[in-house]
Amino acid sequence: MFDNLLRELRKLEQGVSVPVSIPLDGHGYMDRQCPADECQGQFKILFEDWRDKVRDEVVYCALCRHEAPATEWNTGSQREFLASTAQAFVQQTVQQAMRQDANRFNSQVKPDFVTLRLDVRPGAPVTIVPLAAADAMRQEWTCEACGCRYAAIGAAFFCPACGHNSAVTSFEYLLTHVRSFIAGSPAARAALQNAYDADVANDSMRMMLENTLSRLVGSFQHYAEALFVQLPNSSTVKRRKNVFQNLSWVYA
Ligand SMILES: [Zn+2]
Ligand SMILES: [Zn+2]
Known part of the structure; x- marks a missing residue:
């Protein structure tokens, strides 16, 4: 059926x-x-x-x-x-x-x-x-x-x-981007203050700046890795992930 x-x-x-x-x-x-x-x-x-x-x-x-x-x-x-x-x-x-x-x-x-x-x-x-x-x-x-x-x-x-890893090019891009963000931050803070209030403006700007800082650290890590692999004997060195952000390992 x-x-x-x-x-x-x-x-x-x-x-x-x-x-x-x-x-x-x-x-x-x-x-x-x-x-x-x-x-x-x-x-x-x-x-x-x-x-x-x-x-x-x-x-x-x-x-x-x-x-x-x-x-x-x-x-x-x-x-x-x-x-x-x-x-x-x-x-x-x-x-x-x-x-x-x-x-x-x-x-x-x-x-x-x-x-x-x-x-x-x-x-x-x-x-x-x-x-x-x-x-x-x-x-x-x-x-x-x-x-x-x-x-x-x-x-x-x-x-x-x-x-x-195109970090060499993108690190340059990020630096330019961060510089223009910092240059424009007073205007952004004023706009936020007008739309909301001083507290919201300060908190938002601090959050954005902190976020930018962590992006710079991550970006510098990728940049250092991209430059390191260009060294002639780099393949013989065993590296851990994120060495730049783990300085304790470098000095161990
Ligand atoms: Zn490709
Ligand atoms: Zn992913």
Whole structure:
């Protein structure tokens, strides 16, 4: 009686591929998010380079260089979109198979004193979560080693395709950015004070400056690593992660 339904369920069990399109931003870049719990940073990569330059086996986070297979880099909203698209596909497939089974059963029933009839009443359709690409990020980078193009808000240090450390270039960028932030901070403080009050203005400015300081420390760490690997015998030295931020190890 349920031949179609059983056939479709068996197909689903073996795995089916459902074509979906992920929207790109106005510059042709695709949103990506680092799967590392301690990072979860968002960046973008030109779709063309994601398709042609990035390997399936490994992608590098542009912000922390975490490595993971290409399937692991969806953003939260992309994951919701993909899950709801898959649920809608399963629902549609199952309902269609049940309807076909019911129609076949009903057409085979001979009218009699008691007549059996199968009706399929579909439940509420699964809503596909709408997905839009985040706005274009302000800074676009091109890897000096492989030419892959990626984008981030502020400095990004690593090429998602080859992991090349571009910290020398991005450290310069961050310094310029921080200098202009500090130069503009009196105006920003005054604007916050006008909109809220002096306390909010002071707290917000202190928080932004502290955040800038920690970005400078992290950035200097990447910068030092990028310069270190340029030394001829650097590969013979075993280094711990974040040596600059762990001075106790240097003096141990
Ligand atoms: Zn990361
Ligand atoms: Zn690269």
